[in-house]
Amino acid sequence: xxxxxxxxxxxxxxxxxxxxxxxxxxxxxxxxxxxxxxxxxxxxxxxxxxxxxxxxxxxxxxxxxxxxxxxxxxxxxxxxxxxxxxxxxxxxxxxxxxxxxxxxxxxxxxxxxxxxxxxxxxxxxxxxxxxxxxxxxxxxxxxxxxxxxxxxxxxx
Amino acid sequence: xxxxxxxxxxxxxxxxxxxxxxxxxxxxxxxxxxxxxxxxxxxxxxxxxxxxxxxxxxxxxxxxxxxxxxxxxxxxxxxxxxxxxxxxxxxxxxxxxxxxxxxxxxxxxxxxxxxxxxxxxxxxxxxxxxxxxxxxxxxxxxxxxxxxxxxxxxxxxxxxxxxxxxxxxxxxxxxx
Numbered sequence: 001x002x003x004x005x006x007x008x009x010x011x012x013x014x015x016x017x018x019x020x021x022x023x024x025x026x027x028x029x030x031x032x033x034x035x036x037x038x039x040x041x042x043x044x045x046x047x048x049x050x051x052x053x054x055x056x057x058x059x060x061x062x063x064x065x066x067x068x069x070x071x072x073x074x075x076x077x078x079x080x081x082x083x084x085x086x087x088x089x090x091x092x093x094x095x096x097x098x099x100x101x102x103x104x105x106x107x108x109x110x111x112x113x114x115x116x117x118x119x120x121x122x123x124x125x126x127x128x129x130x131x132x133x134x135x136x137x138x139x140x141x142x143x144x145x146x147x148x149x150x151x152x153x154x155x156x
Numbered sequence: 157x158x159x160x161x162x163x164x165x166x167x168x169x170x171x172x173x174x175x176x177x178x179x180x181x182x183x184x185x186x187x188x189x190x191x192x193x194x195x196x197x198x199x200x201x202x203x204x205x206x207x208x209x210x211x212x213x214x215x216x217x218x219x220x221x222x223x224x225x226x227x228x229x230x231x232x233x234x235x236x237x238x239x240x241x242x243x244x245x246x247x248x249x250x251x252x253x254x255x256x257x258x259x260x261x262x263x264x265x266x267x268x269x270x271x272x273x274x275x276x277x278x279x280x281x282x283x284x285x286x287x288x289x290x291x292x293x294x295x296x297x298x299x300x301x302x303x304x305x306x307x308x309x310x311x312x313x314x315x316x317x318x319x320x321x322x323x324x325x326x327x328x329x330x331x332x
Contacts, residue, residue, distance in 0.1 A: 045187065045292035045293070046292055046293065048184060048185070058257070058283075059283075059292055062282075062283050062287065063287070066287060085190065086190060086191075087190070087191070087287060087288065087289070087290040088187070088189075088190070088290050088292065089187055089188060089189065089190040089290075090190075091187045
């Protein structure tokens with residue numbers, strides 16, 4: 001009986017907690033949805049590893065509101081991104097734009113991968129050549145056979 | 157010559173260490189502002205002390221001035237405030253406040269209790285002007301020159317070191 005009551009209380013607590021977390025639906029759910037999709041692409045400057053959509057920071061709420069208002073004014077996602085970049089810099093974008101300062105960021109991993117593969121290939125190639133270049137002499141071959149057959153008595 | 161190739165991993169290691177070492181002293185919260193060397197955004201706001209009086213960006217033209225973003229709810233502002241009060245006495249440069257997302261009552265009480273280093277404080281209740289200036293962590297301070305161009309942005313509290321090493325020399329240069 002007690003455990004059932006506790007269970008019911010817990011469930012109630014979970015439900016109300018969920019209700020508090022739910023994003024308030026504005027008068028225009030479609031626009032709200034478009035704003036949240038865009039906000040997923042943008043970084044919250046206050047808690048830097050969260051998106052504007054995720055963050056509970058005051059500034060994030062303000063910026064979501066600002067984005068909604070810009071959308072109501074008919075601005076495109078691109079225009080809104082430019083609006084935010086002009087104020088907060090490229091850092092607000094989770095996908096930094098491709099420009100001279102970000103070449104290393106975009107292509108660095110690829111260059112490292114290709115370089116690593118090339119180095120591996122060269123090393124393997126060299127090894128094979130080394131192995132092929134020095135065949136065993138007849139004596140060494142005999143010795144190897146003896147060792148492999150387990151005839152330890154021949155060890156000198 | 158043959159052994160030189162063994163130095164390559166060592167070199168790569170040293171370069172990586174160099175980057176990481178430098179990273180130890182970099183604060184990821186110091187995001188460089190794109191507004192540096194750009195015209196300060198327009199605003200027209202009422203003053204904290206008097207809702208009937210307003211101030212705009214263009215009224216500031218012709219002087220070098222500091223815009224200090226603060227709020228009565230901001231803990232770091234309290235840490236910074238005595239430094240500003242002391243600096244304002246020197247009269248080197250006029251300081252204007254931007255009271256960010258605050259209430260007039262709380263703001264006035266705060267200034268009464270801790271001193272008022274500002275020529276005037278602008279009242280930005282909804283943080284709209286803050287967004288235009290790219291404010292994301294109060295306190296922040298902008299140095300704005302005679303033509304209304306932002307020359308420097310300090311994110312986080314101003315310390316006496318920052319005043320002496322960055323802000324005062326810059327203000328003197330801009331006034332020269």
